[in-house]
Amino acid sequence: MIIMPAIATATMPIHPFADIMLELALLLTMVLVARWLTIRFRQPGVLGELLVGVLVGNLGYWLGLPFFTFVMSYGAASPVFDQVWQGGVSVAQAAAQVFGPSGMAPGARGDEVLHLLSGDHALANVNTGLSLWLFSSLGIILLLFHVGLKTGVHQLRRVGAGAARVAVAGAVGTLAAALVLMWLLPVQISAAGRFFVASTLAATSIGVATRMLEDMGKADTPEGRTILGACVLNDLIGLVLLALAIELVVEGHLDLPAVIWLLVSSAAFLGAIVVFGDRLGRPLARQLNRIGPVELRFLAPLAFAFLLGWLCSSLGLSGTVGGFAAGLILSDASLRDKTKEMLVPLIAVFTPIFFLLIGMQVNLAIFLQWQTLALTAALLFAAIVGKLPAALVAGPGVDRVTVALGMLPRGEVALLFVGVGRSLGVIDDRLFAALVAVVILLAFGSGLVLDWAFAPRSARAEAMLGRLHAPFVRSR
Numbered sequence: 295m296i297i298m299p300a301i302a303t304a305t306m307p308i309h310p311f312a313d314i315m316l317e318l319a320l321l322l323t324m325v326l327v328a329r330w331l332t333i334r335f336r337q338p339g340v341l342g343e344l345l346v347g348v349l350v351g352n353l354g355y356w357l358g359l360p361f362f363t364f365v366m367s368y369g370a371a372s373p374v375f376d377q378v379w380q381g382g383v384s385v386a387q388a389a390a391q392v393f394g395p396s397g398m399a400p401g402a403r404g405d406e407v408l409h410l411l412s413g414d415h416a417l418a419n420v421n422t423g424l425s426l427w428l429f430s431s432l433g434i435i436l437l438l439f440h441v442g443l444k445t446g447v448h449q450l451r452r453v454g455a456g457a458a459r460v461a462v463a464g465a466v467g468t469l470a471a472a473l474v475l476m477w478l479l480p481v482q483i484s485a486a487g488r489f490f491v492a493s494t495l496a497a498t499s500i501g502v503a504t505r506m507l508e509d510m511g512k513a514d515t516p517e518g519r520t521i522l523g524a525c526v527l528n529d530l531i532g533l534v535l536l537a538l539a540i541e542l543v544v545e546g547h548l549d550l551p552a553v554i555w556l557l558v559s560s561a562a563f564l565g566a567i568v569v570f571g572d573r574l575g576r577p578l579a580r581q582l583n584r585i586g587p588v589e590l591r592f593l594a595p596l597a598f599a600f601l602l603g604w605l606c607s608s609l610g611l612s613g614t615v616g617g618f619a620a621g622l623i624l625s626d627a628s629l630r631d632k633t634k635e636m637l638v639p640l641i642a643v644f645t646p647i648f649f650l651l652i653g654m655q656v657n658l659a660i661f662l663q664w665q666t667l668a669l670t671a672a673l674l675f676a677a678i679v680g681k682l683p684a685a686l687v688a689g690p691g692v693d694r695v696t697v698a699l700g701m702l703p704r705g706e707v708a709l710l711f712v713g714v715g716r717s718l719g720v721i722d723d724r725l726f727a728a729l730v731a732v733v734i735l736l737a738f739g740s741g742l743v744l745d746w747a748f749a750p751r752s753a754r755a756e757a758m759l760g761r762l763h764a765p766f767v768r769s770r
């Protein structure tokens with residue numbers, strides 16, 4: 295009587311959600327390790343999550359563990375998922391449509407993806423793909439909502455003409471440099487794909503730049519204020535470029551009326567937020583502050599962020615623009631701080647999964663090919679050279695070289711581009727690995743060069759103080 299139920303229980307199938315709980319435990323443990331490392335070495339959190347994702351993902355892949363094997367092929371599997379859901383076809387038919395006859399040959403990428411989605415671990419892999427897509431999508435929208443709350447409509451209005459010129463010059467310069475590079479390189483990619491890759495490098499990371507300047511104590515310098523103001527506008531430019539790049543990739547050609555509509559609707563939407571956002575936000579904040587208890591007061595801003603995300607998606611913009619816009623609108627001082635405080639646990643859970651997932655898809659073996667190393671070096675060169683025009687338009691009263699170097703770090707928006715491009719199938723393994731490597735190198739290296747740029751001024755100031763102090767020393 296005691297043994298039989300135990301045997302029956304042991305032979306019962308495991309609930310599909312059990313695998314997801316195990317994956318969450320693993321991913322959150324990786325986040326803990328990444329955050330400890332970044333705090334220990336005073337680096338941006340996103341850098342630790344990328345590096346831990348790369349290292350652990352490759353270790354699990356080399357050991358042949360099913361979860362890591364699937365995640366390494368997650369980008370290639372995403373278009374197959376889309377074909378199955380949108381076209382109502384079988385997995386085999388979808389894989390054949392996505393990869394073509396050559397890709398479905400034994401041992402080819404399409405054959406590998408088909409095995410993952412229809413083999414022994416197919417159910418676990420499908421559940422994994424859905425859960426990772428859901429968690430990472432929530433994480434990036436919550437992150438942009440948080441950035442919008444921190445930025446606020448008032449800060450956008452206070453951005454000076456110099457910061458605006460720096461933002462536009464840096465974005466346009468990088469876009470132009472990367473486009474020229476992508477046309478010159480022997481890379482098999484469509485024109486829309488080339489624009490997608492060039493747009494990926496256009497936006498400076500406000501998160502990484504803020505962390506660097508605060509650690510150096512330079513956030514309140516003229517250069518620091520110019521850099522941070524330009525980063526805010528760069529985020530807006532980057533999100534519009536993302537929507538435009540998605541439109542070009544999905545349509546497959548330059549549909550001029552659609553592109554004009556997208557640009558006009560984006561400018562009108564974001565312009566209306568900047569001009570009228572606080573007029574809408576203040577009444578909303580008053581009503582939300584009447585809700586009690588405080589925990590319930592947090593649900594309405596979340597619902598508002600997701601609603602604007604849906605609205606932006608309906609207009610052809612990325613849903614992340616809606617999250618950012620919701621944060622701008624709800625950045626009233628009476629509501630912002632408490633909302634940010636309650637957002638932190640959600641961001642700590644979901645947002646790192648997005649960056650871990652990016653890192654876990656980078657196959658280090660591809661860097662053994664000289665083409666990948668050359669592509670990484672070329673993209674890094676374009677990412678650096680493209681920001682140099684920012685130095686020419688920074689204006690008087692600031693050190694122009696310092697401003698240009700402060701615009702080098704890439705981060706959240708670039709990785710958002712990389713993730714979307716991977717899911718759309720426009721970025722192959724080599725480009726994906728090269729772009730992630732560029733983000734990692736710039737996130738790490740920009741802090742070193744910016745510290746070097748600020749150092750001469752500090753040395754000159756100390757020398758001047760020494761000369762002023764010298765007569766008093768001699769008089770004693």
